Amino acid sequence: MTWRFGTIAGTAVLLGGNIFSSAAPAQQRELRNYMKPLPAKSAVVIGSAEATSIAAFPLSCIDHPQAAPEHAGAYLWAFGSKPFIPEGYDKSRAFYGCYDWHSAVNSLWTMAVLTQAYPDLPLAPLMREKLKKHLGKSNLAGELSFFKQAKDFEKPYGYAWLIKLHAEMARWDNADAKVMTADLSPLRDFFSGRLVDYFNELPYATRSGIHQNTAFSMNLVLDATELVPDPPLHDAVVRAAKRMFQNDRHCPTAYEPGGADFLSPCLTEAKLMGRVLGQKAFLPWLDQFLPPTGSEEFKPLTTAVDVKGITSEDLLAGKSHLIGLAWQRAEAMLAIAALLPPTDPRVPIFHRLATINAEQGLASLTQAGYLGSHWLGTFVAMYMKTAAPTDAIPSARSSVPGASHP
Template identity: 40%
Template sequence: MLGLECGSMKNQLIGIFLLAAVASAACGYPEVELAEDKTVSVGALEISRDEAADLAAFIDSISFESVPNLDLEMALTLVAMPLSCLDRPHAAPRDRSTYLDETVAARRPGYERNRSFYGCWDWHSAVNSTWAMVKIHKEYPSLPVSGLVREKLNDHLSARALEGELEYFETAGGFERPYGYAWLLKLYAELRTWDDPDAPEWADNLEPLAALFSERMVAYLADLERPSRSGAHSNTSFALAMMLDYARIVKDNALEEAIYESSQRLFLDDYGCPTAYEPWGSDFLSPCLEEAALMAEILEPDEFLTWFEDFMPQVNAREFLPLTTPVDTSEEPSNSDSEEQAADTQVTEPATEGFSGDEEETRKTTTSDEEQRRIDEETRALGGKSHLIGLAFIRGDAMNRIAAVLPPGDLRSEAYQKLAALHGAMGFEAMFDADYAGSHWIGTFALKYLLTEVPE
């Protein structure tokens, strides 16, 4: 591919942008192996497995290549991903409601006009891709592709398209709650705070759907008895943290109060987070880190420190090791044990795009059951691999959020920041290794990671 070398991450990113597509690279995470001196070697990083290890020495041992900044070059790379998928329709919803009956899916007529978030593999990824385009355009208004970005925003955030979204969600039950709701509210807050001549109109168009989601979340949280501690879309902590940002920005007092109340009710008594079991299957979130990052926003500083010390192992302790050890995604992907991932992963083949009922029937008759199973398994495996790659950015983001609230001079803050950078560097190395299964969403989380403020 353009003569790019695996070791040159920067060139790899530029090449991806120029092609406006996703390319697989041979780069991967370094191998993790137990050394004789009871340390775990991860590239240049050595993490002591002795709980009494000196924290300062642990910090000094963390080594990694530099992490990119959000400069013009990186902005172009990241915005290329949503631009290349926003108009690429979701795949046919295969293997759903087919236990006893065969179903034939037909594309909804006129979906380009009365739907906003029909691209980028699935609904929530289309929403967070739209947020990524807005955020990058806010940061770099003179981006060479800014005209194309505005064209996409005009199409996907039109009054007609969002009226269609609202009509659908009025009877959609719990579809995309809470994860998709959180991204939609984040997008709305981004538009409301954008000093751009078109942003108020886009925000006004989105406001009814945002208001519906906010109202539903208040009712949902009031009845929520137990949180989801999943490492995937249903995770409660991740969604509440993003919704809290939205509520503070737009002064949605009802939702903000609901988040404060439910967070303390659901999480305040937690202790001893089982970090040894992360990640599970093909997690793309860290349940322990996300819960800690949420509670850092909810509790007063002194109260958080007391809670945090009971909840999370010491950063240089053996129990914390799984959160510092990268997941090796360099091998060929294999099917994940995560049922949630399998359910969330849709098959996306060129043959299914823009399908009609007749075309879908033709595809079914021309693809053998065995071949179709193979395609489905490979797609699910790439989806699981993409989750484990994205986990690096999401861990880094959560670690930086935790570091930001630890007291000045607290060595744990420095440790969390360095580990966040380590994960970020690894995420950028593997960002394009899962093809379209990764490119339709990972760039959004890379951007979120790069935007997280860290202490000076």
């Protein structure tokens, strides 16, 4: 089983047909002229060899305990005369690896995705073993006990990832997965209730390019509620999204990207509103929110981030974020394209730009060391799931660094 990603199946037909027929002649010419200088890109395909390389990212970090925080904190580390990790932490905590709590959660999500899509992958048995180890009953009971007194730790970003992990496990037709899903459910339900209150009470959205971005957490929650219905949580997200974003106009594209962004605020919000408004209301909203695809104002969203010049070790964390940004932009562009009418002239442009960004993400995937490897596999997997059905037929091999090419 493989995932085709980069150019969605059918794009070539759209480009060769009457895709521009719904636009005015002047707009048709403008968009054709905009497409001409864009590099022509074929679909890039992830096969089992490439998936193995991606799976190695979370596997390499999931059992590596997070470093002691600079200040005393309750998760994992205890503080006496010096910081120490209590004995038995691997039986009372689930998400103690991969640099930070939310990265441990989304690393396990990545393993669940890859194991389901590639059940015959050589690393699949090891990924299943790690899932069972971390998502054991006592581990998750310990997490729930901790979070009942943890105040706002990891809310909303980490909460949203946990709910998405639960949904991914719930869709897995596997006996062990059913047990893990049941053991995850109390923590998931606790987070759901707290997120309902959070979104209902949130006075303003955060529109940053990092973890606090409100629209991104909302998208994660909607991903989950599409698989595991949760009407109170779903409705809280929809109400809050409309309340905070429906009147937004002229997204400041010139501000993107920030120096350490791994999210595009403009594209993330556009993806969210396409999901909550419905196509009829979304189209005029999008026209007012994003600049025309051929305009100067749109260019900051299209240029793949080249990180080769970032060489200082002090900047590796920000460099890893910019590598992830290429994947997140690509995923968001494909998601937005899927929310548009098939004959909308922006569809092939978004497809082409998504491929360009994804290729840049591939080229730089390993360039930030552990500061990138502990989480970047997740954003590759998110892109892969949006880009094409899991039964897409491969037609080419990608160039994931370190992958073999049979």
